[in-house]
Amino acid sequence: MNTSVPSFRNAETPSALQLRIDRTLDQPMYLQICQRFKTAIELGHLRAGDRVPAARALAAELSLARSTVDLAYRILADEGYFQGRGAAGTVVSPRLPQAVVARPQGSLPPVAPATIVDHDGKAPKPLQLGLPALDAFPRKVWNRLVTHRLRGSEPMRLGYPDPQGFEELRERIATYLGVSRGVSCVPEQVFVTTGLRTTLELSLRSLSSPGDAFWFEDPGYILARPFLHNAAVTVVPVPVDEHGLRVDEGRRLSPYARFAMVTPSNQSPLGVTLSLERRMALLDWASEAGSWIIEDDYDSEFRYQGRPLPALKSLDRNDRVIYAGTFSKVMFPGLRLAYAVAPLSAVRRFQAVSSNLNAGSPYLLQSSVADFMAQGHFPRHLKKMRQLYAERRAVAQRAFQRVLGERVRIDLRPGGLHLLARLADGDSDMALAERARDAGLAVHPLSRWYMAAPPRQGLLMGFANIADEREALRLAGRLQAALG
Incomplete structure (x- = not known):
């Protein structure tokens, strides 16, 4: 015993x-x-x-x-x-x-190169991708809102939350999307999730069958790939050019694919925008083939040239687009709150799957985000961040270009939270990124984001947490020393 x-x-x-x-x-x-x-x-x-x-x-x-x-x-x-x-x-x-x-040597297998992540619960590394400016979030306001909800919570809030999400938050999301992204939806279409991977799981469990073909941008969001490869779908890499996903190539490679996943407002990782012509072609294909489009609109709020573009879903007249948004970039990733807007025709299936998939996200965080939006803090924060990121983006680009010289070319894209440094001929981005990571810099090699298309050489670097020119020059110097 x-x-x-x-x-x-x-x-x-x-x-x-x-x-x-x-x-x-x-x-x-x-x-x-x-x-x-x-x-x-x-x-x-x-x-x-x-x-x-x-x-x-x-x-x-x-x-x-x-x-x-x-x-x-x-x-x-x-x-x-x-x-x-x-x-x-x-x-x-x-x-x-x-x-x-000392820990036993070889007790854990090494991390596979394609699944390297930087968010390990510890202090973020310099140049880490996917992070908003953590130093600029209004923590005092947020703490006050959370404390208010915590003190005033009713006994019923100690029970299990609604798997679909806190109703008041879903209402706020629906209103926000209608005003800022041109997405017309009702709260019943909104499903609160913990991130893109949960949104993908909800979508696939609701609408897919084993073996379904899945168009995936090439290069495309690297952290979604392991999930898709483990799901019961067949990933079809579709090349991306300066105008976004090549819909004609997708039709040629898999004309009747069940899904297509795109990042139309700010392509991940190249930063290009899906042209209007390609958007309409993608919607036409989905309508003809009876397919579904998953629009990952992960950081469209941060556009520095002109107004934020309307979402692909705002053009959807045949109810084929699943819209995926997140609070990780516009607030902070520790929330673990994101959302999906299901097509009206699929809401019942999404509801059935959602009730079996999880027990819902914590009420305290959902209600506090709802208050953050209801009291006007959300749009004020976004406005402040757009200005701040535009400044930090320009400072970082100048500093890195000056220090690294002709070895890289950094062209600013219209939006996003990262820089793409193209490399001179002969440099291997995998080798350079490995050296940079050994020096404590969270640099990603662009070529790792490719699947079937010929990989291009480049370094991906987050700039949102570079506070000023002095820090930018210091980090650029560290990167230059690491590259050798």
């Missing part, structure tokens, strides 16, 4: 400690306790200075005599693993030798 401690956690212990004692083993229980703690320390689950459970509490949880646990703790202290601090309890020794805390 095994006895386990489900979790011991306090303010000084970074992670829950699982401790299992097997009474069927010949090994004495005090030695089992010793081994479990040593393993936790060696794997990094317990670190130097972390408190461990009090002997009395551990003995009670394991249904053991206090003397058994005391003996284990004395052995661990004698061997240098534990240190007693009197009334403050027992902690993992701050003087642990490095050999003890």
